[in-house]
Amino acid sequence: MVVVPGERVRVRGSAKVTYLLVLANTLIYLYTSYPYMFLQSTEESVYSLGFIPALLFTNPIQGVVRVFTSMFTHADIFHIFFNMYFLWLFGKSVEGYLGSRKYLSLYMLSGIAATLFYVAIIPVGGYDSLVIPAIGASGAISGVLGSYLLLFPHTRLIWCMFFLFLPYCIPVPASLFLVVWFAEQVIYGYARLGGVAFFAHVGGFIAGIAMTYLIARRASRQYAYWAFSSLYDWYRSIGVIFTGRRGLGKITKAVLIIFLVAVAAGFAYSLYTLTSEPPLTYIMRAQASSGTATASDTVSLVVYRDGGVEISYSPVDVVRILLGRMQPYIYNPSLSGESLVIDATYSVTIRGLTVPVELHANASYDSSGVILYGSGWMNTRVVNIRVSSLGESAVLGNPITINFELHSERLRMETALSLGGIASLALTILAIISVKKADEVSAFTEEYTYIPPLL
Incomplete structure:
Protein backbone atom coordinates (compact mmCIF):
# COMPACT_ATOMS: atom_id res chain seq x y z
CA MET A 1 0.00 0.00 0.00
CA THR A 275 10.90 -14.27 36.71
CA SER A 276 9.38 -17.75 36.79
CA GLU A 277 11.31 -19.91 34.31
CA PRO A 278 14.16 -17.98 32.68
CA PRO A 279 16.02 -20.05 30.06
CA LEU A 280 19.79 -20.36 29.78
CA THR A 281 20.92 -18.11 26.97
CA TYR A 282 24.21 -18.28 25.07
CA ILE A 283 25.79 -16.98 21.92
CA MET A 284 27.93 -19.42 19.96
CA ARG A 285 30.62 -18.42 17.49
CA ALA A 286 31.35 -21.13 14.96
CA GLN A 287 34.15 -21.30 12.41
CA ALA A 288 33.96 -24.16 9.94
CA SER A 289 35.80 -25.20 6.79
CA SER A 290 35.15 -27.78 4.13
CA GLY A 291 37.74 -28.22 1.40
CA THR A 292 39.22 -24.81 0.68
CA ALA A 293 36.18 -22.83 1.86
CA THR A 294 36.15 -21.35 5.38
CA ALA A 295 33.19 -19.55 6.91
CA SER A 296 32.02 -18.32 10.30
CA ASP A 297 28.80 -17.24 11.94
CA THR A 298 27.35 -16.37 15.33
CA VAL A 299 24.12 -17.98 16.52
CA SER A 300 22.03 -17.91 19.67
CA LEU A 301 21.62 -21.01 21.82
CA VAL A 302 18.74 -21.25 24.29
CA VAL A 303 18.22 -24.07 26.77
CA TYR A 304 14.75 -24.08 28.32
CA ARG A 305 13.94 -25.43 31.75
CA ASP A 306 12.09 -28.40 30.26
CA GLY A 307 15.26 -29.47 28.44
CA GLY A 308 14.32 -28.08 25.05
CA VAL A 309 17.13 -26.57 22.98
CA GLU A 310 16.77 -23.85 20.35
CA ILE A 311 19.62 -22.85 18.03
CA SER A 312 19.00 -19.90 15.74
CA TYR A 313 19.15 -20.41 11.99
CA SER A 314 22.49 -19.84 10.27
CA PRO A 315 22.46 -18.73 6.63
CA VAL A 316 25.99 -20.13 6.24
CA ASP A 317 25.65 -23.64 4.81
CA VAL A 318 28.68 -25.27 6.36
CA VAL A 319 27.93 -23.79 9.81
CA ARG A 320 24.28 -24.84 9.60
CA ILE A 321 25.27 -28.41 8.67
CA LEU A 322 27.81 -28.54 11.51
CA LEU A 323 25.42 -27.32 14.21
CA GLY A 324 22.57 -29.50 13.00
CA ARG A 325 24.72 -32.63 13.21
CA MET A 326 26.35 -31.69 16.54
CA GLN A 327 23.16 -31.10 18.52
CA PRO A 328 23.60 -34.21 20.75
CA TYR A 329 26.93 -32.74 21.90
CA ILE A 330 26.07 -29.04 21.96
CA TYR A 331 23.87 -29.56 25.00
CA ASN A 332 24.32 -32.73 27.00
CA PRO A 333 23.60 -32.64 30.76
CA SER A 334 25.54 -35.89 31.27
CA LEU A 335 28.74 -34.04 30.27
CA SER A 336 28.27 -31.15 32.74
CA GLY A 337 31.61 -29.73 33.87
CA GLU A 338 33.60 -32.18 31.73
CA SER A 339 36.60 -31.59 29.47
CA LEU A 340 37.11 -34.57 27.19
CA VAL A 341 37.90 -35.99 23.79
CA ILE A 342 34.82 -37.06 21.86
CA ASP A 343 35.10 -39.97 19.43
CA ALA A 344 31.59 -40.87 18.43
CA THR A 345 29.65 -42.40 15.57
CA TYR A 346 25.93 -41.73 15.65
CA SER A 347 23.06 -40.54 13.50
CA VAL A 348 20.65 -37.60 13.52
CA THR A 349 17.30 -37.12 11.83
CA ILE A 350 17.12 -34.32 9.25
CA ARG A 351 13.90 -33.81 7.27
CA GLY A 352 12.86 -37.35 8.12
CA LEU A 353 16.16 -38.84 6.91
CA THR A 354 18.66 -40.70 9.08
CA VAL A 355 21.98 -38.94 8.54
CA PRO A 356 25.24 -40.63 9.66
CA VAL A 357 27.77 -38.60 11.67
CA GLU A 358 31.35 -39.36 12.69
CA LEU A 359 32.66 -36.82 15.20
CA HIS A 360 36.14 -36.31 16.65
CA ALA A 361 36.53 -33.27 18.92
CA ASN A 362 38.15 -31.83 22.00
CA ALA A 363 35.38 -30.26 24.06
CA SER A 364 34.67 -28.63 27.40
CA TYR A 365 31.27 -28.08 29.04
CA ASP A 366 29.87 -25.77 31.69
CA SER A 367 27.96 -26.88 34.76
CA SER A 368 24.69 -26.92 32.80
CA GLY A 369 25.99 -29.22 30.09
CA VAL A 370 26.39 -26.60 27.35
CA ILE A 371 29.54 -26.82 25.25
CA LEU A 372 31.85 -23.87 25.93
CA TYR A 373 34.62 -24.86 23.54
CA GLY A 374 34.98 -27.47 20.87
CA SER A 375 37.39 -28.12 18.02
CA GLY A 376 37.92 -31.05 15.71
CA TRP A 377 36.44 -32.59 12.60
CA MET A 378 33.25 -34.24 11.45
CA ASN A 379 32.33 -36.62 8.63
CA THR A 380 28.70 -36.59 7.55
CA ARG A 381 26.50 -36.28 4.49
CA VAL A 382 24.59 -33.32 3.17
CA VAL A 383 20.82 -33.38 2.72
CA ASN A 384 19.55 -32.15 -0.64
CA ILE A 385 16.05 -30.73 -0.95
CA ARG A 386 14.35 -31.40 -4.26
CA VAL A 387 11.38 -29.31 -5.31
CA SER A 388 8.83 -30.65 -7.76
CA SER A 389 5.20 -30.13 -8.65
CA LEU A 390 4.37 -32.64 -5.91
CA GLY A 391 6.20 -30.63 -3.25
CA GLU A 392 9.54 -30.94 -1.50
CA SER A 393 11.49 -34.14 -0.87
CA ALA A 394 14.75 -34.73 0.99
CA VAL A 395 17.50 -37.08 -0.20
CA LEU A 396 20.97 -37.86 1.11
CA GLY A 397 23.70 -36.10 -0.83
CA ASN A 398 27.47 -36.27 -1.00
CA PRO A 399 29.77 -36.96 1.96
CA ILE A 400 31.35 -33.89 3.54
CA THR A 401 34.21 -33.38 6.00
CA ILE A 402 34.05 -30.30 8.21
CA ASN A 403 36.87 -28.93 10.36
CA PHE A 404 35.55 -26.64 13.05
CA GLU A 405 36.05 -24.57 16.17
CA LEU A 406 33.26 -23.47 18.53
CA HIS A 407 33.16 -20.91 21.34
CA SER A 408 30.09 -20.31 23.51
CA GLU A 409 29.41 -17.54 26.01
CA ARG A 410 26.64 -17.38 28.58
CA LEU A 411 24.56 -14.20 28.50
CA ARG A 412 23.24 -13.25 31.92
CA MET A 413 20.52 -10.99 30.69
Whole structure:
Protein backbone atom coordinates (compact mmCIF):
# COMPACT_ATOMS: atom_id res chain seq x y z
CA MET A 1 0.00 0.00 0.00
CA VAL A 2 1.07 3.59 -0.70
CA VAL A 3 -0.03 6.85 0.89
CA VAL A 4 0.30 10.35 -0.59
CA PRO A 5 -0.68 13.78 0.73
CA GLY A 6 -4.35 14.59 0.38
CA GLU A 7 -4.17 18.12 1.73
CA ARG A 8 -1.51 20.45 2.98
CA VAL A 9 -1.12 21.32 6.65
CA ARG A 10 0.23 24.86 6.52
CA VAL A 11 2.57 25.14 9.50
CA ARG A 12 4.93 28.09 9.38
CA GLY A 13 7.63 26.54 11.52
CA SER A 14 10.90 25.35 9.99
CA ALA A 15 11.40 21.83 8.61
CA LYS A 16 15.19 22.07 8.47
CA VAL A 17 15.81 19.10 10.80
CA THR A 18 13.61 16.87 8.64
CA TYR A 19 15.59 17.78 5.54
CA LEU A 20 18.91 17.36 7.37
CA LEU A 21 17.85 13.90 8.58
CA VAL A 22 16.87 12.91 5.04
CA LEU A 23 20.23 14.19 3.79
CA ALA A 24 22.24 12.40 6.49
CA ASN A 25 20.47 9.07 5.94
CA THR A 26 20.88 9.38 2.17
CA LEU A 27 24.60 10.19 2.34
CA ILE A 28 25.28 7.25 4.66
CA TYR A 29 23.32 4.95 2.37
CA LEU A 30 25.35 6.12 -0.63
CA TYR A 31 28.52 5.29 1.30
CA THR A 32 27.40 1.82 2.40
CA SER A 33 25.94 0.86 -0.98
CA TYR A 34 28.36 2.20 -3.59
CA PRO A 35 30.13 -1.19 -4.06
CA TYR A 36 26.77 -2.57 -5.25
CA MET A 37 25.87 0.34 -7.56
CA PHE A 38 23.73 1.89 -4.78
CA LEU A 39 21.19 -0.93 -4.97
CA GLN A 40 21.94 -2.40 -1.53
CA SER A 41 24.32 -1.93 1.37
CA THR A 42 27.24 -4.27 1.81
CA GLU A 43 26.92 -7.13 4.29
CA GLU A 44 29.98 -5.76 6.09
CA SER A 45 28.31 -2.39 6.69
CA VAL A 46 25.13 -4.05 7.96
CA TYR A 47 27.06 -6.12 10.50
CA SER A 48 29.43 -3.31 11.50
CA LEU A 49 26.78 -0.58 11.86
CA GLY A 50 23.60 -2.53 12.64
CA PHE A 51 22.29 -2.98 16.17
CA ILE A 52 22.91 -6.52 17.45
CA PRO A 53 21.26 -7.03 20.87
CA ALA A 54 23.87 -9.52 22.09
CA LEU A 55 26.48 -6.73 21.99
CA LEU A 56 24.73 -5.00 24.90
CA PHE A 57 25.80 -7.95 27.06
CA THR A 58 29.17 -8.84 25.52
CA ASN A 59 30.45 -5.37 24.59
CA PRO A 60 28.14 -2.74 26.15
CA ILE A 61 29.93 0.33 24.76
CA GLN A 62 29.80 -1.03 21.23
CA GLY A 63 26.18 -2.04 21.80
CA VAL A 64 25.18 1.50 22.80
CA VAL A 65 27.05 3.01 19.84
CA ARG A 66 25.20 0.66 17.50
CA VAL A 67 21.86 1.97 18.78
CA PHE A 68 22.66 5.22 16.98
CA THR A 69 24.61 3.99 13.94
CA SER A 70 21.82 1.56 13.10
CA MET A 71 19.34 4.45 12.91
CA PHE A 72 21.18 5.81 9.86
CA THR A 73 21.89 2.54 8.05
CA HIS A 74 19.58 0.99 5.46
CA ALA A 75 19.51 -2.35 3.67
CA ASP A 76 18.65 -1.43 0.10
CA ILE A 77 17.31 1.29 -2.15
CA PHE A 78 13.66 0.52 -1.37
CA HIS A 79 14.36 0.57 2.37
CA ILE A 80 15.94 4.02 2.25
CA PHE A 81 13.41 5.42 -0.25
CA PHE A 82 10.26 4.55 1.67
CA ASN A 83 11.74 5.49 5.05
CA MET A 84 12.79 8.91 3.76
CA TYR A 85 9.47 9.37 1.97
CA PHE A 86 7.52 8.78 5.19
CA LEU A 87 9.91 11.03 7.12
CA TRP A 88 9.38 13.81 4.58
CA LEU A 89 5.62 13.26 4.35
CA PHE A 90 4.89 13.36 8.08
CA GLY A 91 7.98 14.97 9.57
CA LYS A 92 7.62 18.45 8.07
CA SER A 93 4.31 19.15 9.77
CA VAL A 94 5.35 17.67 13.11
CA GLU A 95 8.58 19.66 13.15
CA GLY A 96 6.82 22.85 12.11
CA TYR A 97 4.39 22.45 14.98
CA LEU A 98 6.70 21.27 17.77
CA GLY A 99 9.78 23.24 16.77
CA SER A 100 13.08 21.84 15.56
CA ARG A 101 14.62 21.09 18.97
CA LYS A 102 11.64 19.24 20.38
CA TYR A 103 11.17 17.44 17.08
CA LEU A 104 14.78 16.23 17.00
CA SER A 105 14.47 15.08 20.61
CA LEU A 106 11.27 13.19 19.75
CA TYR A 107 12.94 11.61 16.72
CA MET A 108 16.06 10.41 18.54
CA LEU A 109 14.24 9.26 21.69
CA SER A 110 11.73 7.36 19.56
CA GLY A 111 14.64 5.59 17.89
CA ILE A 112 16.04 4.65 21.30
CA ALA A 113 12.60 3.45 22.43
CA ALA A 114 12.38 1.34 19.28
CA THR A 115 15.60 -0.39 20.30
CA LEU A 116 14.31 -0.83 23.85
CA PHE A 117 11.14 -2.56 22.63
CA TYR A 118 13.09 -4.68 20.14
CA VAL A 119 15.28 -6.04 22.94
CA ALA A 120 12.66 -6.25 25.71
CA ILE A 121 10.26 -8.35 23.63
CA ILE A 122 12.92 -11.01 22.87
CA PRO A 123 11.49 -13.53 25.39
CA VAL A 124 8.22 -13.41 23.44
CA GLY A 125 9.45 -12.71 19.92
CA GLY A 126 12.31 -15.20 19.95
CA TYR A 127 15.90 -15.30 21.15
CA ASP A 128 17.21 -15.58 17.59
CA SER A 129 16.90 -11.76 17.49
CA LEU A 130 19.94 -11.60 19.77
CA VAL A 131 22.33 -12.11 16.85
CA ILE A 132 20.37 -10.54 13.97
CA PRO A 133 21.43 -6.96 13.08
CA ALA A 134 18.59 -4.44 13.03
CA ILE A 135 19.02 -1.40 10.79
CA GLY A 136 16.96 1.50 9.55
CA ALA A 137 15.41 4.78 10.64
CA SER A 138 11.92 3.28 10.75
CA GLY A 139 11.83 3.09 14.56
CA ALA A 140 12.52 6.81 14.88
CA ILE A 141 10.18 7.62 11.98
CA SER A 142 7.47 5.58 13.69
CA GLY A 143 7.73 8.07 16.55
CA VAL A 144 7.03 10.86 14.06
CA LEU A 145 3.97 8.92 12.86
CA GLY A 146 2.71 8.56 16.43
CA SER A 147 3.15 12.28 16.96
CA TYR A 148 1.34 13.10 13.71
CA LEU A 149 -1.57 10.91 14.79
CA LEU A 150 -2.14 12.97 17.92
CA LEU A 151 -1.48 16.37 16.34
CA PHE A 152 -3.18 16.09 12.95
CA PRO A 153 -5.66 13.19 13.07
CA HIS A 154 -8.15 14.71 10.61
CA THR A 155 -5.83 15.71 7.77
CA ARG A 156 -6.63 13.95 4.52
CA LEU A 157 -4.33 11.39 2.92
CA ILE A 158 -4.77 9.48 -0.32
CA TRP A 159 -4.43 5.78 0.47
CA CYS A 160 -3.64 3.64 -2.58
CA MET A 161 -3.88 -0.14 -2.59
CA PHE A 162 -3.27 -2.49 -5.48
CA PHE A 163 -5.64 -5.17 -6.74
CA LEU A 164 -4.35 -7.26 -9.65
CA PHE A 165 -1.67 -4.61 -10.22
CA LEU A 166 -4.31 -1.90 -10.59
CA PRO A 167 -4.22 0.97 -8.07
CA TYR A 168 -7.33 1.77 -6.06
CA CYS A 169 -7.02 5.09 -4.22
CA ILE A 170 -9.35 6.55 -1.62
CA PRO A 171 -9.14 9.67 0.56
CA VAL A 172 -8.93 8.84 4.27
CA PRO A 173 -8.21 10.75 7.48
CA ALA A 174 -4.66 10.36 8.72
CA SER A 175 -5.96 8.67 11.87
CA LEU A 176 -7.42 5.76 9.89
CA PHE A 177 -4.24 5.08 7.95
CA LEU A 178 -1.98 5.38 11.00
CA VAL A 179 -4.14 3.20 13.26
CA VAL A 180 -4.33 0.47 10.59
CA TRP A 181 -0.56 0.71 10.12
CA PHE A 182 0.06 0.39 13.86
CA ALA A 183 -2.31 -2.57 14.16
CA GLU A 184 -0.40 -4.33 11.37
CA GLN A 185 2.90 -3.83 13.19
CA VAL A 186 1.52 -5.37 16.39
CA ILE A 187 -0.08 -8.33 14.59
CA TYR A 188 2.97 -9.03 12.43
CA GLY A 189 5.24 -8.69 15.45
CA TYR A 190 3.36 -11.33 17.42
CA ALA A 191 3.16 -13.52 14.31
CA ARG A 192 6.99 -13.42 14.26
CA LEU A 193 7.15 -12.71 10.55
CA GLY A 194 10.81 -12.62 9.59
CA GLY A 195 12.92 -9.89 8.05
CA VAL A 196 11.37 -6.85 9.76
CA ALA A 197 11.75 -5.63 13.35
CA PHE A 198 8.04 -4.94 13.81
CA PHE A 199 8.27 -4.34 17.56
CA ALA A 200 10.87 -1.66 16.92
CA HIS A 201 8.20 0.12 14.87
CA VAL A 202 5.72 -0.46 17.70
CA GLY A 203 8.14 0.98 20.26
CA GLY A 204 8.88 4.07 18.21
CA PHE A 205 5.19 4.73 17.55
CA ILE A 206 4.28 4.35 21.23
CA ALA A 207 7.13 6.64 22.26
CA GLY A 208 5.98 9.24 19.73
CA ILE A 209 2.46 9.21 21.17
CA ALA A 210 3.63 9.44 24.77
CA MET A 211 6.23 12.15 24.14
CA THR A 212 3.87 14.27 22.05
CA TYR A 213 1.34 14.30 24.87
CA LEU A 214 4.04 15.38 27.32
CA ILE A 215 5.63 18.12 25.21
CA ALA A 216 2.77 19.45 23.09
CA ARG A 217 -0.01 20.20 25.58
CA ARG A 218 1.21 23.72 26.34
CA ALA A 219 1.93 24.45 22.68
CA SER A 220 -1.54 23.25 21.68
CA ARG A 221 -3.20 25.52 24.22
CA GLN A 222 -1.19 28.49 22.96
CA TYR A 223 -1.96 27.66 19.33
CA ALA A 224 -5.64 27.38 20.16
CA TYR A 225 -5.60 30.75 21.91
CA TRP A 226 -3.78 32.66 19.20
CA ALA A 227 -5.40 30.98 16.20
CA PHE A 228 -8.96 30.34 17.16
CA SER A 229 -10.25 32.42 20.05
CA SER A 230 -10.69 35.73 18.22
CA LEU A 231 -11.84 34.06 14.99
CA TYR A 232 -14.31 31.89 16.88
CA ASP A 233 -15.80 34.89 18.66
CA TRP A 234 -16.11 36.84 15.41
CA TYR A 235 -17.76 33.96 13.52
CA ARG A 236 -20.09 33.33 16.45
CA SER A 237 -21.14 37.00 16.41
CA ILE A 238 -22.41 36.59 12.85
CA GLY A 239 -24.15 33.29 13.60
CA VAL A 240 -21.53 30.78 12.37
CA ILE A 241 -20.78 27.97 14.86
CA PHE A 242 -18.13 25.31 14.25
CA THR A 243 -19.06 21.76 15.20
CA GLY A 244 -16.10 19.72 13.90
CA ARG A 245 -14.38 17.19 16.09
CA ARG A 246 -11.11 17.89 17.80
CA GLY A 247 -8.64 15.09 18.43
CA LEU A 248 -9.23 11.38 18.01
CA GLY A 249 -12.73 9.96 17.76
CA LYS A 250 -14.08 7.46 20.27
CA ILE A 251 -13.78 4.48 17.93
CA THR A 252 -10.22 5.43 16.96
CA LYS A 253 -9.27 5.73 20.61
CA ALA A 254 -10.87 2.38 21.43
CA VAL A 255 -9.05 0.55 18.64
CA LEU A 256 -5.73 2.14 19.55
CA ILE A 257 -6.14 1.28 23.21
CA ILE A 258 -7.00 -2.34 22.36
CA PHE A 259 -3.74 -2.77 20.48
CA LEU A 260 -1.77 -0.87 23.12
CA VAL A 261 -3.18 -3.22 25.76
CA ALA A 262 -2.12 -6.14 23.56
CA VAL A 263 1.42 -4.75 23.53
CA ALA A 264 1.35 -4.28 27.30
CA ALA A 265 0.17 -7.87 27.71
CA GLY A 266 3.17 -9.06 25.73
CA PHE A 267 5.59 -7.31 28.05
CA ALA A 268 3.71 -8.56 31.11
CA TYR A 269 4.05 -12.12 29.81
CA SER A 270 7.72 -11.52 29.06
CA LEU A 271 8.29 -10.39 32.64
CA TYR A 272 6.45 -13.46 33.91
CA THR A 273 8.65 -15.86 31.93
CA LEU A 274 11.82 -14.08 33.04
CA THR A 275 10.90 -14.27 36.71
CA SER A 276 9.38 -17.75 36.79
CA GLU A 277 11.31 -19.91 34.31
CA PRO A 278 14.16 -17.98 32.68
CA PRO A 279 16.02 -20.05 30.06
CA LEU A 280 19.79 -20.36 29.78
CA THR A 281 20.92 -18.11 26.97
CA TYR A 282 24.21 -18.28 25.07
CA ILE A 283 25.79 -16.98 21.92
CA MET A 284 27.93 -19.42 19.96
CA ARG A 285 30.62 -18.42 17.49
CA ALA A 286 31.35 -21.13 14.96
CA GLN A 287 34.15 -21.30 12.41
CA ALA A 288 33.96 -24.16 9.94
CA SER A 289 35.80 -25.20 6.79
CA SER A 290 35.15 -27.78 4.13
CA GLY A 291 37.74 -28.22 1.40
CA THR A 292 39.22 -24.81 0.68
CA ALA A 293 36.18 -22.83 1.86
CA THR A 294 36.15 -21.35 5.38
CA ALA A 295 33.19 -19.55 6.91
CA SER A 296 32.02 -18.32 10.30
CA ASP A 297 28.80 -17.24 11.94
CA THR A 298 27.35 -16.37 15.33
CA VAL A 299 24.12 -17.98 16.52
CA SER A 300 22.03 -17.91 19.67
CA LEU A 301 21.62 -21.01 21.82
CA VAL A 302 18.74 -21.25 24.29
CA VAL A 303 18.22 -24.07 26.77
CA TYR A 304 14.75 -24.08 28.32
CA ARG A 305 13.94 -25.43 31.75
CA ASP A 306 12.09 -28.40 30.26
CA GLY A 307 15.26 -29.47 28.44
CA GLY A 308 14.32 -28.08 25.05
CA VAL A 309 17.13 -26.57 22.98
CA GLU A 310 16.77 -23.85 20.35
CA ILE A 311 19.62 -22.85 18.03
CA SER A 312 19.00 -19.90 15.74
CA TYR A 313 19.15 -20.41 11.99
CA SER A 314 22.49 -19.84 10.27
CA PRO A 315 22.46 -18.73 6.63
CA VAL A 316 25.99 -20.13 6.24
CA ASP A 317 25.65 -23.64 4.81
CA VAL A 318 28.68 -25.27 6.36
CA VAL A 319 27.93 -23.79 9.81
CA ARG A 320 24.28 -24.84 9.60
CA ILE A 321 25.27 -28.41 8.67
CA LEU A 322 27.81 -28.54 11.51
CA LEU A 323 25.42 -27.32 14.21
CA GLY A 324 22.57 -29.50 13.00
CA ARG A 325 24.72 -32.63 13.21
CA MET A 326 26.35 -31.69 16.54
CA GLN A 327 23.16 -31.10 18.52
CA PRO A 328 23.60 -34.21 20.75
CA TYR A 329 26.93 -32.74 21.90
CA ILE A 330 26.07 -29.04 21.96
CA TYR A 331 23.87 -29.56 25.00
CA ASN A 332 24.32 -32.73 27.00
CA PRO A 333 23.60 -32.64 30.76
CA SER A 334 25.54 -35.89 31.27
CA LEU A 335 28.74 -34.04 30.27
CA SER A 336 28.27 -31.15 32.74
CA GLY A 337 31.61 -29.73 33.87
CA GLU A 338 33.60 -32.18 31.73
CA SER A 339 36.60 -31.59 29.47
CA LEU A 340 37.11 -34.57 27.19
CA VAL A 341 37.90 -35.99 23.79
CA ILE A 342 34.82 -37.06 21.86
CA ASP A 343 35.10 -39.97 19.43
CA ALA A 344 31.59 -40.87 18.43
CA THR A 345 29.65 -42.40 15.57
CA TYR A 346 25.93 -41.73 15.65
CA SER A 347 23.06 -40.54 13.50
CA VAL A 348 20.65 -37.60 13.52
CA THR A 349 17.30 -37.12 11.83
CA ILE A 350 17.12 -34.32 9.25
CA ARG A 351 13.90 -33.81 7.27
CA GLY A 352 12.86 -37.35 8.12
CA LEU A 353 16.16 -38.84 6.91
CA THR A 354 18.66 -40.70 9.08
CA VAL A 355 21.98 -38.94 8.54
CA PRO A 356 25.24 -40.63 9.66
CA VAL A 357 27.77 -38.60 11.67
CA GLU A 358 31.35 -39.36 12.69
CA LEU A 359 32.66 -36.82 15.20
CA HIS A 360 36.14 -36.31 16.65
CA ALA A 361 36.53 -33.27 18.92
CA ASN A 362 38.15 -31.83 22.00
CA ALA A 363 35.38 -30.26 24.06
CA SER A 364 34.67 -28.63 27.40
CA TYR A 365 31.27 -28.08 29.04
CA ASP A 366 29.87 -25.77 31.69
CA SER A 367 27.96 -26.88 34.76
CA SER A 368 24.69 -26.92 32.80
CA GLY A 369 25.99 -29.22 30.09
CA VAL A 370 26.39 -26.60 27.35
CA ILE A 371 29.54 -26.82 25.25
CA LEU A 372 31.85 -23.87 25.93
CA TYR A 373 34.62 -24.86 23.54
CA GLY A 374 34.98 -27.47 20.87
CA SER A 375 37.39 -28.12 18.02
CA GLY A 376 37.92 -31.05 15.71
CA TRP A 377 36.44 -32.59 12.60
CA MET A 378 33.25 -34.24 11.45
CA ASN A 379 32.33 -36.62 8.63
CA THR A 380 28.70 -36.59 7.55
CA ARG A 381 26.50 -36.28 4.49
CA VAL A 382 24.59 -33.32 3.17
CA VAL A 383 20.82 -33.38 2.72
CA ASN A 384 19.55 -32.15 -0.64
CA ILE A 385 16.05 -30.73 -0.95
CA ARG A 386 14.35 -31.40 -4.26
CA VAL A 387 11.38 -29.31 -5.31
CA SER A 388 8.83 -30.65 -7.76
CA SER A 389 5.20 -30.13 -8.65
CA LEU A 390 4.37 -32.64 -5.91
CA GLY A 391 6.20 -30.63 -3.25
CA GLU A 392 9.54 -30.94 -1.50
CA SER A 393 11.49 -34.14 -0.87
CA ALA A 394 14.75 -34.73 0.99
CA VAL A 395 17.50 -37.08 -0.20
CA LEU A 396 20.97 -37.86 1.11
CA GLY A 397 23.70 -36.10 -0.83
CA ASN A 398 27.47 -36.27 -1.00
CA PRO A 399 29.77 -36.96 1.96
CA ILE A 400 31.35 -33.89 3.54
CA THR A 401 34.21 -33.38 6.00
CA ILE A 402 34.05 -30.30 8.21
CA ASN A 403 36.87 -28.93 10.36
CA PHE A 404 35.55 -26.64 13.05
CA GLU A 405 36.05 -24.57 16.17
CA LEU A 406 33.26 -23.47 18.53
CA HIS A 407 33.16 -20.91 21.34
CA SER A 408 30.09 -20.31 23.51
CA GLU A 409 29.41 -17.54 26.01
CA ARG A 410 26.64 -17.38 28.58
CA LEU A 411 24.56 -14.20 28.50
CA ARG A 412 23.24 -13.25 31.92
CA MET A 413 20.52 -10.99 30.69
CA GLU A 414 17.50 -11.72 32.87
CA THR A 415 17.84 -8.55 34.97
CA ALA A 416 18.44 -6.30 31.97
CA LEU A 417 15.52 -7.78 30.04
CA SER A 418 13.27 -7.44 33.07
CA LEU A 419 14.17 -3.76 33.49
CA GLY A 420 13.66 -3.22 29.77
CA GLY A 421 10.29 -4.93 29.96
CA ILE A 422 9.23 -2.76 32.90
CA ALA A 423 10.30 0.41 31.07
CA SER A 424 8.48 -0.68 27.90
CA LEU A 425 5.36 -1.54 29.87
CA ALA A 426 5.43 1.85 31.62
CA LEU A 427 5.85 3.66 28.31
CA THR A 428 2.93 1.72 26.84
CA ILE A 429 0.72 2.64 29.80
CA LEU A 430 1.69 6.29 29.34
CA ALA A 431 0.73 6.00 25.67
CA ILE A 432 -2.69 4.62 26.67
CA ILE A 433 -3.21 7.63 28.94
CA SER A 434 -2.03 9.93 26.14
CA VAL A 435 -4.55 8.44 23.70
CA LYS A 436 -7.38 8.90 26.20
CA LYS A 437 -6.40 12.57 26.60
CA ALA A 438 -5.47 13.13 22.96
CA ASP A 439 -7.97 15.98 22.60
CA GLU A 440 -5.69 18.14 24.75
CA VAL A 441 -2.93 17.82 22.15
CA SER A 442 -4.66 17.88 18.77
CA ALA A 443 -3.49 20.86 16.76
CA PHE A 444 -6.80 21.73 15.13
CA THR A 445 -10.31 20.57 14.35
CA GLU A 446 -11.70 19.49 11.01
CA GLU A 447 -12.39 23.11 10.04
CA TYR A 448 -8.86 24.43 10.32
CA THR A 449 -6.02 23.52 7.98
CA TYR A 450 -3.80 26.51 8.80
CA ILE A 451 -1.63 26.50 11.91
CA PRO A 452 -0.05 29.87 12.80
CA PRO A 453 3.45 30.11 14.28
CA LEU A 454 3.77 29.78 18.04
CA LEU A 455 4.56 33.23 19.43
